[in-house]
Amino acid sequence: MTSAVVAVFVLILSVELAVRASKIKYHDQFPGKIPDPCYHDNGEPKRCVPDFINAASSRKVEASSTCGAEPEHYCRSSKDKNGEITRHCFVCDASNPKYSFPPEFLTDLNNPSNVTCWMSKTYSAVQYPSNVTLTLSLDKKFELTYISLQFCSARPHSMAILKSVDYGKTWTPFQYYSNDCKKMYSKSPRSQATKANEQEALCSEAYSNIDPFTGARVAYSTLEGRPSGQDFENSPVLQDWVTATDIKVEFHKLNTLGDEVKDDDGAKKSYYYSLSDFAVGGRCKCNGHASKCITGRDGRLACDCKHNTAGYDCEKCQAFHYDRPWQRASSREANECVACNCNLHARRCRFNYELYQMSGSRSGGVCLNCKHNTAGRHCHYCKEGYFKDSSRRITDKRACKACSCHPVGALGKFCNQTTGQCPCKDGVTGLTCNRCAKGYQQSTSPVAPCIKKHAGQLVKPWVTEPSANRHVVKKVDYKQSGHHDNAVDTKHTESHKPAVTEASRGRPNPREEDEETEDCGKCRVKKLTIQKFCRRDFAIQAQIISRDQEDDWIKFTASIDASFRKGVPERTTRKAESYIWVQKSDLACKCPKIRVSRRYIIVGKNRAEDKNRPGYVVDRATTVIRFKEKWQRRLRRFAKRELNGKC
The missing domain is CATH 2.60.120.260 (Galactose-binding domain-like)
Known part of the structure; x- marks a missing residue:
């Protein structure tokens, strides 16, 4: 470089300083705020750089x-x-x-x-x-x-x-x-x-x-x-x-x-x-995210970062702004850091590159430690044992209500996280499974609390009541008590009728279970091997959110937390949320066994006849395993082998 070129550099530096000084003097004439070089007039972010200096x-x-x-x-x-x-x-x-x-x-x-x-x-x-x-x-x-x-x-x-x-x-x-x-x-x-x-x-x-x-x-x-x-x-x-x-x-x-x-x-x-x-x-050096450098509280020179960035060189995103990866700003794109969407239920989040790819490079934030009884990547649904109050927005602190499933009438403590409907025993109805359905009356059994009425037969109802350590069964006289024969009563009593223990509550009668599953046959042993992984079309990690029925099919709404296979067909492209379909008969036989609010590893094939069902179709040949860290680590090893062409 010649002395003439250096002289040009010095001239440019002098001109820039003069222009900056004139801008300051110009804006000093007005009481309004000086425009921020890192943002357009409409508030949209843009690339900005500090002044050229010696x-x-x-x-x-x-x-x-x-x-x-x-x-x-x-x-x-x-x-x-x-x-x-x-x-x-x-x-x-x-x-x-x-x-x-x-x-x-x-x-x-x-x-x-x-x-x-x-x-x-x-x-x-x-x-x-x-x-x-x-x-x-x-x-x-x-x-x-x-x-x-x-x-x-x-x-x-x-x-x-x-x-x-x-x-x-x-x-x-x-x-x-x-x-x-x-x-x-x-x-x-x-x-x-x-x-x-x-x-x-x-x-x-x-x-x-x-x-x-x-x-x-x-x-x-x-x-x-x-x-x-x-x-x-x-x-x-x-x-x-x-x-x-x-x-x-x-x-x-x-x-x-x-x-x-x-x-x-x-x-x-x-x-x-x-x-x-x-x-x-x-x-x-501010990577296009600051227009000046200032002396920080620690006495060190640092960029005055904008675009939700942080660090001495604006080299990272601010805390909680991890919905997409940090990038240097360019003349075409400011690459502003974006806050995670946690619906006001979390203060911390992390970035997941795999989810970012799954979303089409739109969102990769995962919320951590969801509060107010919420769960999910965005704290966007209620956790186990709670359901969404339809009168409140998901951002409300009180959006999730406890299920309150009846201890005798319900099959379990957990309800549908969308509707709040508890899983009721046969003949039991109500949102919390607290009464007998039409055509049923109470029985003496806490396992089957509601039985069908028979013509010309009047059976006085037995009512489950909580004692200090168990639920006891009490015979009720219609005339004295004034109870309707469809109500399930749980008032406290000291009666010594047969008890329903914690171990037996919510479980079906063993004889009934044998009758229901005697035609099911045996389910295949589910083994997760590299050979099986390579022969399947999809391998996902899913959190089951809710359950619905359509004809002979059960449709589960699920949050897809991770996908381990590349090049899957378009209809099974990885999404943040999707559907999992299981035939009612297979689910009754527990082939596979899937429950709401649980996480599973699912590895299976796509079938041409299931094109009309968006999401993933699961049958007896599909591997469905309760989520464990060791299965996730194994699938990641398999995925790496597939990427290296070793499938």
């Missing part, structure tokens, strides 16, 4: 060698009218400000009419194989455009510019300069950057001449000659290449006229490293 300005530079710790002489070389070399010698004394050359002069205001220089010790202390280093810490990641060095001495014979992205822990070469690239750095000066080596440091022999003796500049452009430089926005490789937290300049060899070999003390004292300006042009 990141080295007024920053501390550490030098490994500085003259004047003890007063010493140095000489300045110049050419007279006849081209002869002349030298004028002076004193360097760090204790006297007038004769000192500290590293602070490298990053102070560069005033051409009052040039200040840093200077190293002279030839004997710094010549090859010794070296001198200048280290500049930016205290934050910056995306650099150029590094400029203005010399007070002659330019070095050989030097290297290095960068660090981890605050000086490790260093990566940025650029080499040498009179002899092959000998000093084992690099060809004719090498060029290609798509395959865009992050490789090159070596140049163009800026290593001893002439002029003072005032020369070396400027390195980070993107010059890099093939993807014109498409920087879409090149993560170059975005990493220009990123740095620290810059180091290593001077490896002085340029000399060859007279240092003579016994001439004046010649040796005229060779040293000296610079008047160390400039680093770039922008605070």
